Amino acid sequence: MTKYHPLRQLFLARLRTFYREPDAMFWTYGFPLILTVGLGIAFRNRPPEKIVIDIADSPRAVEVKTALDADERFKVNICGTDECADRLRLGKTTIIVELGEEYAYRYDPTRPESHLAHISLDDALQKLAGRADAIDTKNVEITEPGARYIDFLVPGLLGMNLLGGGLWGVGFVITDMRVKKLLRRLLATPMSKSHFLLSLVGGRLVFMIPEILVLLGAGWLIFDMPIRGSVFAIVVLCLIGAISFAGIGLLVASRADKIETIAGLTNLVMLPMWLFSGIFFSHDRFPEAFQPFILALPLTQLNDALRAVILEGQSLFEQGVPILVISTWGAVAFALSLKWFRWT
Amino acid sequence: MDQPMSAVVICKDLRKRYDSKKKGVDALNGLNLEIREGECFGLLGPNGAGKTTTVEILEGLIRPTSGHVEVLSRQWNGRDDTAIRQRIGISLQETRLKDKLTVFETLVLFRSFYDVGRDPEVVLEMVQLQEKRNSWVVKLSGGQRQRLAVACALVGDPELLFLDEPTTGLDPQSRRDLWEIIRDQQTRSRTTVLTTHYMDEAERLCDRVAVVDHGKVIALGTPSELIAKLGGDHIIEFDLAAGEGAAPDIESLSGLPEVSTARVGSDGYLLTVTKPHIALPALIAQLESQNHELARLSTRHVSLEDVFVTLTGRHLDDDEVSPA
Numbered sequence: 203m204t205k206y207h208p209l210r211q212l213f214l215a216r217l218r219t220f221y222r223e224p225d226a227m228f229w230t231y232g233f234p235l236i237l238t239v240g241l242g243i244a245f246r247n248r249p250p251e252k253i254v255i256d257i258a259d260s261p262r263a264v265e266v267k268t269a270l271d272a273d274e275r276f277k278v279n280i281c282g283t284d285e286c287a288d289r290l291r292l293g294k295t296t297i298i299v300e301l302g303e304e305y306a307y308r309y310d311p312t313r314p315e316s317h318l319a320h321i322s323l324d325d326a327l328q329k330l331a332g333r334a335d336a337i338d339t340k341n342v343e344i345t346e347p348g349a350r351y352i353d354f355l356v357p358g359l360l361g362m363n364l365l366g367g368g369l370w371g372v373g374f375v376i377t378d379m380r381v382k383k384l385l386r387r388l389l390a391t392p393m394s395k396s397h398f399l400l401s402l403v404g405g406r407l408v409f410m411i412p413e414i415l416v417l418l419g420a421g422w423l424i425f426d427m428p429i430r431g432s433v434f435a436i437v438v439l440c441l442i443g444a445i446s447f448a449g450i451g452l453l454v455a456s457r458a459d460k461i462e463t464i465a466g467l468t469n470l471v472m473l474p475m476w477l478f479s480g481i482f483f484s485h486d487r488f489p490e491a492f493q494p495f496i497l498a499l500p501l502t503q504l505n506d507a508l509r510a511v512i513l514e515g516q517s518l519f520e521q522g523v524p525i526l527v528i529s530t531w532g533a534v535a536f537a538l539s540l541k542w543f544r545w546t
Numbered sequence: 547m548d549q550p551m552s553a554v555v556i557c558k559d560l561r562k563r564y565d566s567k568k569k570g571v572d573a574l575n576g577l578n579l580e581i582r583e584g585e586c587f588g589l590l591g592p593n594g595a596g597k598t599t600t601v602e603i604l605e606g607l608i609r610p611t612s613g614h615v616e617v618l619s620r621q622w623n624g625r626d627d628t629a630i631r632q633r634i635g636i637s638l639q640e641t642r643l644k645d646k647l648t649v650f651e652t653l654v655l656f657r658s659f660y661d662v663g664r665d666p667e668v669v670l671e672m673v674q675l676q677e678k679r680n681s682w683v684v685k686l687s688g689g690q691r692q693r694l695a696v697a698c699a700l701v702g703d704p705e706l707l708f709l710d711e712p713t714t715g716l717d718p719q720s721r722r723d724l725w726e727i728i729r730d731q732q733t734r735s736r737t738t739v740l741t742t743h744y745m746d747e748a749e750r751l752c753d754r755v756a757v758v759d760h761g762k763v764i765a766l767g768t769p770s771e772l773i774a775k776l777g778g779d780h781i782i783e784f785d786l787a788a789g790e791g792a793a794p795d796i797e798s799l800s801g802l803p804e805v806s807t808a809r810v811g812s813d814g815y816l817l818t819v820t821k822p823h824i825a826l827p828a829l830i831a832q833l834e835s836q837n838h839e840l841a842r843l844s845t846r847h848v849s850l851e852d853v854f855v856t857l858t859g860r861h862l863d864d865d866e867v868s869p870a
């Protein structure tokens with residue numbers, strides 16, 4: 203009896219079919235790792251770019267250019283008035299200065315880089331003309347881990363991966379078994395249906411552990427990402443997320459009897475969250491009116507909670523709202539799938 | 547077999563209609579069956595006759611449109627389903643298993659669903675798959691997969707075994723191995739329900755046979771009873787060389803001594819006879835007197851195929867769809 207425990211055998215079968223499938227392994231572990239490293243390198247912090255300034259040609263242009271060239275913040279060109287105007291329009295320069303009786307600046311104040319150019323250029327030209335600083339100042343420069351793009355990105359990718367795991371690792375797997383009539387063959391045995399579903403969810407929880415290790419490990423080892431909160435809190439959040447997303451995967455697969463259907467439904471669920479839930483950039487960038495909808499998404503809450511714990515070192519107890527939102531999604535999804543699920 | 551034989555499967559007035567967009571298909575039209583404990587029961591019929599539909603209703607995989615079904619004295623009602631499933635073994639007409647589990651892992655998985663059952667190692671030996679023990683299912687040949695499907699049906703040591711065309715695609719040796727398995731079920735007084743297209747198989751294995759056509763049982767009995775219905779147990783088949791003269795008429799052929807029926811088959815004439823040693827000389831004499839030359843002549847025992855053709859006018863491997 204114990205030698206052939208059905209839950210154990212179903213669970214083993216799930217593990218085996220997973221690790222024997224190179225595609226599943228790649229999309230679960232390889233792809234997020236590549237994404238982390240790739241984006242981490244592409245968006246690493248670089249010294250600020252030079253400010254491009256055009257001086258409209260005039261007798262004093264060369265003299266002013268030489269003086270400004272000494273300041274390494276600037277890249278200065280001299281060109282005819284029409285050409286300067288064209289360059290500004292095309293975004294090749296940020297500001298034009300005309301050196302006359304009084305200096306005239308031409309720029310678009312709604313472009314952040316032009317705005318910055320205006321302040322810096324005016325400051326430099328005023329100093330050249332002899333203005334003295336009213337107070338002495340000194341600069342202390344800080345570039346701290348935790349505030350960089352990679353630090354923002356890794357928790358988001360972790361959340362995204364957990365969502366994908368639930369939808370592909372549960373939803374797609376079930377539909378695939380249904381399409382291939384495997385579910386039907388299992389149904390013809392006295393197998394307990396809850397054992398079957400438990401084995402799928404259990405599989406997800408096991409596959410989740412290397413997911414966390416790979417992503418946080420890459421962030422920590424390669425990019426020196428800080429992990430300020432407790433590992434326990436991170437694991438608990440991932441666990442709640444993984445279970446809820448497994449529930450959503452199950453719900454999506456309740457009736458799907460074609461691979462095309464499950465692929466479409468999976469995208470329907472994932473795309474809005476990829477866009478709105480703050481994986482690659484903060485969801486605060488969307489208009490205020492969208493926020494209630496965005497905050498209601500489970501991935502938004504998971505990503506926010508993961509960032510709060512990993513980057514800000516918050517405790518699990520401060521994550522009450524996210525945990526509530528995520529588990530409500532999970533509970534509703536499981537309840538609905540129990541109602542709608544079709545085995546054949 | 548000292549107890550009175552009780553019915554393990556009963557179905558009464560079974561009907562099944564598949565509704566599709568264009569038109570519905572009536573797969574079963576009032577099918578009745580009673581299968582007794584310990585027998586090997588064969589379902590015979592051409593493609594589309596309703597064999598798989600019948601078997602899958604008995605297995606609780608399809609709901610009938612109407613009719614009464616009883617399996618092992620229980621009904622498929624949701625409550626008793628698991629209890630029935632513990633005691634039956636199923637090999638579907640087309641069984642798909644997990645591609646990337648090994649043969650042995652698959653058997654252990656199926657074994658784990660049953661409270662009591664056979665040792666997977668033993669079952670592996672029964673279907674002669676020991677050599678493939680550690681191969682992935684995806685790497686098996688068609689016949690090997692078929693044997694694994696049967697093994698999955700056997701691993702729960704079922705009282706009632708359903709095999710839907712288990713020998714289709716098997717080589718002769720594997721077919722004989724499978725017959726051994728079914729005989730073993732019989733000697734242990736366990737019931738087997740078998741669908742097949744092979745006449746010799748049904749004649750060899752089945753205690754009773756139901757011939758199904760258009761979703762109904764059109765004949766039922768032991769193979770020898772059915773054969774006896776033809777009025778003879780030998781068949782003379784012959785064909786004439788193309789030549790002069792009118793073809794011999796059926797009337798005069800069936801009037802020959804010891805010939806009970808005569809008909810024109812797809813490739814010649816068929817006579818059902820009781821005593822070939824009397825019928826043959828008479829036939830040859832008649833053909834000679836009419837100046838016909840024989841191209842081919844053979845005699846053989848009557849088979850279920852002949853029964854089927856006599857009953858329906860079609861061959862077993864003909865499709866159900868015939869020009870109306």
Ligand SMILES: Nc1ncnc2c1ncn2[C@@H]1O[C@H](COP(=O)(O)OP(=O)(O)OP(=O)(O)O)[C@@H](O)[C@H]1O
Pocket residue numbers: 564565566571572573591592593594595596597598599600639
């Ligand atoms: N899912 C389905 N939807 C619609 N029609 C179906 C379905 N399954 C079977 N049928 C129809 O029901 C009839 C009986 O099919 P069934 O599979 O029971 O035949 P069978 O006797 O097993 O044939 P075979 O010897 O080819 O296996 C056929 O006409 C078939 O087309």
Ligand SMILES: [Mg+2]
Pocket residue numbers: 597598599639710
């Ligand atoms: Mg069939």
